[in-house]
Amino acid sequence: MFTHDTQIRIRYSETDQMGYCYYGNYAQFFEIGRVETLRSLGVSYKELEQNGILLPVLNYEVRFIKPALYDDLLTIRTLVKKIPRARVDFDYEVYNENNTLLTTAHTTLVFISAENKKPIPAPEEIVRKLSLYIKE
Amino acid sequence: MFTHDTQIRIRYSETDQMGYCYYGNYAQFFEIGRVETLRSLGVSYKELEQNGILLPVLNYEVRFIKPALYDDLLTIRTLVKKIPRARVDFDYEVYNENNTLLTTAHTTLVFISAENKKPIPAPEEIVRKLSLYIKE
Amino acid sequence: MFTHDTQIRIRYSETDQMGYCYYGNYAQFFEIGRVETLRSLGVSYKELEQNGILLPVLNYEVRFIKPALYDDLLTIRTLVKKIPRARVDFDYEVYNENNTLLTTAHTTLVFISAENKKPIPAPEEIVRKLSLYIKE
Amino acid sequence: MFTHDTQIRIRYSETDQMGYCYYGNYAQFFEIGRVETLRSLGVSYKELEQNGILLPVLNYEVRFIKPALYDDLLTIRTLVKKIPRARVDFDYEVYNENNTLLTTAHTTLVFISAENKKPIPAPEEIVRKLSLYIKE
Numbered sequence: 208m209f210t211h212d213t214q215i216r217i218r219y220s221e222t223d224q225m226g227y228c229y230y231g232n233y234a235q236f237f238e239i240g241r242v243e244t245l246r247s248l249g250v251s252y253k254e255l256e257q258n259g260i261l262l263p264v265l266n267y268e269v270r271f272i273k274p275a276l277y278d279d280l281l282t283i284r285t286l287v288k289k290i291p292r293a294r295v296d297f298d299y300e301v302y303n304e305n306n307t308l309l310t311t312a313h314t315t316l317v318f319i320s321a322e323n324k325k326p327i328p329a330p331e332e333i334v335r336k337l338s339l340y341i342k343e
Numbered sequence: 344m345f346t347h348d349t350q351i352r353i354r355y356s357e358t359d360q361m362g363y364c365y366y367g368n369y370a371q372f373f374e375i376g377r378v379e380t381l382r383s384l385g386v387s388y389k390e391l392e393q394n395g396i397l398l399p400v401l402n403y404e405v406r407f408i409k410p411a412l413y414d415d416l417l418t419i420r421t422l423v424k425k426i427p428r429a430r431v432d433f434d435y436e437v438y439n440e441n442n443t444l445l446t447t448a449h450t451t452l453v454f455i456s457a458e459n460k461k462p463i464p465a466p467e468e469i470v471r472k473l474s475l476y477i478k479e
Numbered sequence: 480m481f482t483h484d485t486q487i488r489i490r491y492s493e494t495d496q497m498g499y500c501y502y503g504n505y506a507q508f509f510e511i512g513r514v515e516t517l518r519s520l521g522v523s524y525k526e527l528e529q530n531g532i533l534l535p536v537l538n539y540e541v542r543f544i545k546p547a548l549y550d551d552l553l554t555i556r557t558l559v560k561k562i563p564r565a566r567v568d569f570d571y572e573v574y575n576e577n578n579t580l581l582t583t584a585h586t587t588l589v590f591i592s593a594e595n596k597k598p599i600p601a602p603e604e605i606v607r608k609l610s611l612y613i614k615e
Numbered sequence: 616m617f618t619h620d621t622q623i624r625i626r627y628s629e630t631d632q633m634g635y636c637y638y639g640n641y642a643q644f645f646e647i648g649r650v651e652t653l654r655s656l657g658v659s660y661k662e663l664e665q666n667g668i669l670l671p672v673l674n675y676e677v678r679f680i681k682p683a684l685y686d687d688l689l690t691i692r693t694l695v696k697k698i699p700r701a702r703v704d705f706d707y708e709v710y711n712e713n714n715t716l717l718t719t720a721h722t723t724l725v726f727i728s729a730e731n732k733k734p735i736p737a738p739e740e741i742v743r744k745l746s747l748y749i750k751e
Contacts, residue, residue, distance in 0.1 A: 219650070219660075220503055220643045222496035224392075224549055229492050230400040231370030235628045238367070242627070242686075252627075253686040256360075264366040268404040277496055278650075278661040355514070355524075356507045356639055358632040360685055365628050371492045378491070378550075388491075389550040413632055414514075414525040496664075502672040503642030510639070528632075536638040540676040 209287040209340040211244040217279045227274035234267065237299050237312055240285035244297070248336045259321040260330060265294070269312040279303050290341055291329035293318055345423040345476040347380040353415045363410035370403065373435050373448055376421035380433070384472045395457040396466060401430070405448040415439050426477050427465035429454055481559040481612040483516040489551045499546035506539065509571050509584055512557035516569070520608045531593040532602060537566070541584040551575050562613050563601040565590055617695040617748040619652040625687045635682035642675065645707050645720055648693035652705070656744045667729040668738060673702070677720040687711050698749050699737035701726055 215236055223229040242252045255262065275281055286298040294317050301310035318327050351372055359365040378388045391398065411417055422434040430453050437446035454463050487508055495501040514524045527534065547553055558570040566589050573582040590599050623644055631637040650660045663670065683689055694706040702725050709718035726735050 218643055219495055219646050220501050223491055224494040224496060224498045225397055225399065226496045227399065229370075230403060231367055231374070231492055234365075234367030234370065235626055238627050251686070256685075261361055263361065263363065263410070264407055266404075266406050267366060268402075270402050271400055274399070277664075278659070354507055355510050355631055356637050359627055360630040360632060360634045362632045367628055371490055374491050387550070392549075413528075414523070497669055497671065499671065501642075502675060503639055503646070506637075506639030506642065533633055535633065535635065535682070536679055538676075538678050539638060540674075542674050543672055546671070 209244070209248075209337055211240070211247045211285050213240055213243040213283050213285070215239060215281055215283060217275055217277055217281065219277060222277045226276065228276065228279075230269075230271060233269055233301070233310060233312065236281070236283050236301065237267075237285075237297070237314060240283040240299055241297050241314070241316075244285040244287065245333070248333065250330075250333055250336070255330065256321070260327065261319050261321050261324075262295070262316045263319065264314055264316050266315040267312070268314075269310060271310055273307060273309045275301065275303065275309050281309070287337060287341065290334055290337055290343055291318075293326045293328060295329060295333075345380070345384075345473055347376070347383045347421050349376055349379040349419050349421070351375060351417055351419060353411055353413055353417065355413060358413045362412065364412065364415075366405075366407060369405055369437070369446060369448065372417070372419050372437065373403075373421075373433070373450060376419040376435055377433050377450070377452075380421040380423065381469070384469070386466075386469055386472070391466065392457070396463065397455050397457050397460075398431070398452045399455065400450055400452050402451040403448070404450075405446060407446055409443060409445045411437065411439065411445050417445070423473060423477065426470055426473055426479055427454075429462045429464060431465060431469075481516070481520075481609055483512070483519045483557050485512055485515040485555050485557070487511060487553055487555060489547055489549055489553065491549060494549045498548065500548065500551075502541075502543060505541055505573070505582060505584065508553070508555050508573065509539075509557075509569070509586060512555040512571055513569050513586070513588075516557040516559065517605070520605070522602075522605055522608070527602065528593070532599065533591050533593050533596075534567070534588045535591065536586055536588050538587040539584070540586075541582060543582055545579060545581045547573065547575065547581050553581070559609060559613065562606055562609055562615055563590075565598045565600055567601060567605075617652070617656075617745055619648070619655045619693050621648055621651040621691050621693070623647060623689055623691060625683055625685055625689065627685060630685045634684065636684065636687070638677075638679060641677055641709070641718060641720065644689070644691050644709065645675075645693075645705070645722060648691040648707055649705050649722070649724075652693040652695065653741070656741070658738075658741055658744070663738065664729070668735065669727050669729050669732075670703070670724045671727065672722055672724050674723040675720070676722075677718060679718055681715060681717045683709065683711065683717050689717070695745060695749065698742055698745055698751055699726070701734045701736060703737060703741075
């Protein structure tokens, strides 16, 4: 398994009138989690796109255990458990500063060609780097 | 089962550089779907809150079949299949103008007291109105 | 002068913990205002882009007089006072259901070529249609 | 004058199909700029609110010189030039990693009482701390 932690602080714009971080904003946090996970492996998602590879989301599931609040400094833990093929799975855990688990989530994304929007195999660089951490 | 259709048009702000509606924005569309579903039953979510009842999301699952694009006029179909108790489940289907199914989703929300944040039974008015449509 | 009214309803996601519509969201409302203004003239902003014309914002000024609140049904009034050349100016007024003026704003946008990002003259169709309403 | 620099990275969700950071998102960046400016002075905006002080935006002006792009690491420079009274003015400059000026902006906010929404003087702590840097 490969895990990576990144931190984000809840913006005022991300609160709602319930005083919680709006449930729709977590999708952005998980996007940051996976982009920073790739960056920690030396892979730039920006460059993937420039090389004609897109990575849209197929499935997204999230469970809200406790709310995140304004100005909370959250840890987004991203977990990769399987070597990606055409698809890549990420798990996520969100913790606040007291190390309380607030949220868990899962996404499945698919590597596609920007040109024809057809699925393609995971880039060899990502497979090779993750293989150092994930034994199958 | 009770179903309700509402329409939204994809804003430029909701696109991303892939040219798709960003996956995180659908949470807002489903919020609109359930608020308009309640409104069609004569229930104002705004007034629920003013009466001390909050309705945070516990679980949210979404499956992306085809992308929504800029300026698409989407139909958000919201389905209620069970009479709510402390929790309420909504299913969603998103169609574009060609009646192509783009997205399906499910949320579970919980009625809580604004005062003490404890779960409470679904408001009697909602239960009564949905009972006209849902036989259990 | 050419004016056009369009309506939007404040989403829960657009509120903040102050109980107001977050000040950053108005930019989206004004985008809707100008896109619907163009549509009312028979011009699709989507098609403009497909024809290689982009319309980024150069300047944006907004004055907040009274807050918009959750579930408010707002009228976005968009005003075009001058025939556009390379640049196009829009003024905006936001009213709530009591016809109270909540917000005024102004944007300047510039027509550019998608290909080389250089300024280009306003599309002849827009100039011609606005000329029916604006005397200079 | 008091100045403070903070950094943000452009999220995928913040891009639009023009490939630019959407113009409406900068309002969030400036919110971060002023909150981090206050934090650098030892003032927590979160605690201000908990003490019954709100700080809504009255005016916001922004000029877009060059676009910010996906994954850009931006520096938000926040400038306070005058000691606040009931109102507080912030200026902003946004730079990319090449130190190119992308955007300038100005906001005026007003200190109000959460209880009755009436203007109140700037908190003494903020005035005192800024007075160390701003000579009038």
